[in-house]
Amino acid sequence: MRNDSETLHIPHWRLRATYLVLLGALVLFFFRLYQLQVLDFNTYLADANENRFRNVSVPAPRGVIYDRNGSQLVRNIPSYNIVITPAGLPDSAAEVQSIFLRLSELTGVPVDQPGPAAAACIAGRGIVQLVEEGETIEPYRQWPIACDVDERTARIILQQAVDMPGVEVVTVPVRDYTTGDLTSAIIGYLGPIPEAEAEAYTELGFVPGRDKVGYAGIEFEYQAVLAGTNGLKLIEEDVARQQLREYGQVQQPVPGNSLRLTIDTRLQAAAATALRSRMDFINRVTGEIRTPLGVVIAMNPQTGEILAMVTLPTYQNNRFARFIPQDYYQQLVSDERGKPLINHAVSSPFPPGSTFKLVTAVGALNEGVIAPDRTINDPGRITISNQYFPNDPGKAKDFVCWKSDGHGRVDMLTAIEVSCNVYFYKVGGGFPGELEPGLGIDRIDRYAPLLGYGSPLGIDLPGEVAGLVPTEDWKRINLGESWSTGDTYNAATGQGFVLATPLQVLNSVATLAHRGQAMRPHIVQQILDGEGNIVQTFEPQTLWNMTDGSAPGGVVVQPWVIDLVQQGMRLVVAGEDGTAHKYADLETISSAGKTGTGEFCDALALERNLCVPGNWPTHAWYAAYAPFENPEIAVVAFVYNGSEGAVTSGPVVKQVMEAYFELKAIDAAQGQ
Numbered sequence: 001m002r003n004d005s006e007t008l009h010i011p012h013w014r015l016r017a018t019y020l021v022l023l024g025a026l027v028l029f030f031f032r033l034y035q036l037q038v039l040d041f042n043t044y045l046a047d048a049n050e051n052r053f054r055n056v057s058v059p060a061p062r063g064v065i066y067d068r069n070g071s072q073l074v075r076n077i078p079s080y081n082i083v084i085t086p087a088g089l090p091d092s093a094a095e096v097q098s099i100f101l102r103l104s105e106l107t108g109v110p111v112d113q114p115g116p117a118a119a120a121c122i123a124g125r126g127i128v129q130l131v132e133e134g135e136t137i138e139p140y141r142q143w144p145i146a147c148d149v150d151e152r153t154a155r156i157i158l159q160q161a162v163d164m165p166g167v168e169v170v171t172v173p174v175r176d177y178t179t180g181d182l183t184s185a186i187i188g189y190l191g192p193i194p195e196a197e198a199e200a201y202t203e204l205g206f207v208p209g210r211d212k213v214g215y216a217g218i219e220f221e222y223q224a225v226l227a228g229t230n231g232l233k234l235i236e237e238d239v240a241r242q243q244l245r246e247y248g249q250v251q252q253p254v255p256g257n258s259l260r261l262t263i264d265t266r267l268q269a270a271a272a273t274a275l276r277s278r279m280d281f282i283n284r285v286t287g288e289i290r291t292p293l294g295v296v297i298a299m300n301p302q303t304g305e306i307l308a309m310v311t312l313p314t315y316q317n318n319r320f321a322r323f324i325p326q327d328y329y330q331q332l333v334s335d336e337r338g339k340p341l342i343n344h345a346v347s348s349p350f351p352p353g354s355t356f357k358l359v360t361a362v363g364a365l366n367e368g369v370i371a372p373d374r375t376i377n378d379p380g381r382i383t384i385s386n387q388y389f390p391n392d393p394g395k396a397k398d399f400v401c402w403k404s405d406g407h408g409r410v411d412m413l414t415a416i417e418v419s420c421n422v423y424f425y426k427v428g429g430g431f432p433g434e435l436e437p438g439l440g441i442d443r444i445d446r447y448a449p450l451l452g453y454g455s456p457l458g459i460d461l462p463g464e465v466a467g468l469v470p471t472e473d474w475k476r477i478n479l480g481e482s483w484s485t486g487d488t489y490n491a492a493t494g495q496g497f498v499l500a501t502p503l504q505v506l507n508s509v510a511t512l513a514h515r516g517q518a519m520r521p522h523i524v525q526q527i528l529d530g531e532g533n534i535v536q537t538f539e540p541q542t543l544w545n546m547t548d549g550s551a552p553g554g555v556v557v558q559p560w561v562i563d564l565v566q567q568g569m570r571l572v573v574a575g576e577d578g579t580a581h582k583y584a585d586l587e588t589i590s591s592a593g594k595t596g597t598g599e600f601c602d603a604l605a606l607e608r609n610l611c612v613p614g615n616w617p618t619h620a621w622y623a624a625y626a627p628f629e630n631p632e633i634a635v636v637a638f639v640y641n642g643s644e645g646a647v648t649s650g651p652v653v654k655q656v657m658e659a660y661f662e663l664k665a666i667d668a669a670q671g672q
């Protein structure tokens with residue numbers, strides 16, 4: 001029989017092995033503890049802080065916009081949104097239903113209305129569906145169930161929020177365009193950050209889904225100036241992502257700068273009224289929407305400042321201030337004739353018609369193609385043979401003057417005054433036995449850029465197009481045909497392939513008014529800080545001077561050429577036979593200008609069967625400046641399918657100029 005001591009005896013090697021295992025485990029434990037607490041301290045601290053803290057972007061106030069007289073065109077106003085945090089709602093279904101019913105009574109949003117998923121604030125779904133969606137995605141986030149409610153409703157809900165857990169009123173700034181559609185083509189509007197540009201905007205500190213950016217006009221062109229820089233704050237959250245406190249120092253947002261424009265809102269209103277009245281008159285008399293669009297631009301030719309820019313039809317940018325309504329946007333996009341979302345002043349090229357004859361006049365005089373006093377016979381019609389079939393009368397082509405029996409013997413001044421087509425046909429393309437070789441298309445191409453045709457002028461608005469001054473190579477490449485004399489005739493009179501924007505036509509007249517000095521057209525006059533202090537002033541910028549070799553191509557125009565063309569433009573208004581004399585002559589202020597009646601046959605005209613051979617529809621143009629002796633305003637009016645330029649557009653320009661000088665007199669009397 002064993003005793004107890006023999007039974008409990010453990011071999012020493014087993015004890016040593018056990019101690020070693022325990023010691024090893026203890027070493028590993030302390031090493032792991034040291035690794036977690038010391039070696040990997042920063043890593044785990046960062047992970048913990050990432051769960052505990054969150055950077056929150058603080059939106060920067062967007063800059064506002066004023067006209068040249070300090071009238072506010074764009075401001076920021078509060079908009080009240082009703083939001084629900086799903087996790088904050090009561091546990092009782094009856095209480096939740098009571099809250100939903102109360103909100104529905106106050107906001108008009110139905111309690112239960114299924115509908116397709118859409119962006120926040122888009123009507124079509126009920127409160128139940130909006131909350132369920134939010135609860136599924138992120139229950140501790142505020143989800144809008146009614147946006148842009150009136151202030152009275154917001155105050156009521158704010159007062160009753162204590163009895164409606166989970167419901168809050170959030171105030172967000174939105175744009176208020178005080179002049180609405182009067183300036184929408186200039187100002188533009190805001191929209192959500194496009195998905196394709198989200199990464200780029202995020203790198204700049206913007207928050208997709210919250211922040212808005214410019215989509216058109218000044219809001220787009222000066223996005224970087226107006227937007228400012230968002231701030232940043234660090235907040236501490238609990239496990240439910242509820243904010244506990246702010247942590248550290250807040251990086252305050254930098255407000256966007258404001259803008260003062262060159263636009264005079266009073267003149268803008270006068271121009272819009274004049275253009276709209278003329279278009280309505282034409283449409284009323286013809287019993288149809290004959291002219292769906294038109295443009296008026298007023299500019300100071302000595303500085304390039306745009307004083308007014310009207311394009312019709314237009315749109316209500318205030319309807320885009322909170323969100324972009326799909327039905328309204330689709331309505332605008334589907335208007336194929338008027339295209340109200342396009343600023344036709346800078347983005348739509350049209351045949352400039354006889355306004356382009358000023359290019360031919362300058363080129364022909366400067367190149368010595370014809371002397372100012374030499375006369376050309378205008379019988380009313382000339383015929384040129386086809387160079388490939390010279391003996392086939394059936395292949396010949398007639399070119400007619402707008403005056404069917406012609407103007408007889410015409411010199412340069414008279415040709416500009418009466419806008420003689422045949423004179424400019426012959427001077428531009430030559431005529432066998434009378435004037436050879438003529439200016440020719442190559443030299444027309446050389447002189448057109450001097451008056452601003454064929455390339456953007458650099459105005460500070462998006463979407464400016466170049467227009468078109470055709471060349472022989474252009475026709476060969478694009479149409480696969482050789483250039484003909486008839487093409488030169490058309491180009492010399494602003495027809496055929498020539499296309500120009502209303503801004504380019506205005507610039508051509510303004511450049512001549514300023515004795516050959518072309519100024520960069522611009523909309524913004526000054527950048528201001530939040531307190532109204534001037535940050536930057538945009539001084540007048542000369543693009544080129546036709547008389548000193550700085551013009552495109554280095555062409556130098558003799559000053560006497562500009563003087564003579566100006567005299568011809570003066571006769572357009574003051575001469576008894578001037579094409580604008582009856583329609584645009586100011587009673588007390590001297591002016592000069594050029595009418596244009598541009599034939600066209602675009603897709604819309606073809607669709608309406610308007611392109612009748614020999615009787616195509618025409619756009620109406622008139623561009624002028626005043627006073628003649630010291631020009632301070634230049635105006636162009638364009639009316640799509642408006643027939644004769646003098647008859648339709650002449651009175652519009654006259655009314656705008658009269659309004660300008662009346663406003664000037666009022667300001668002078670008030671000491672401004």
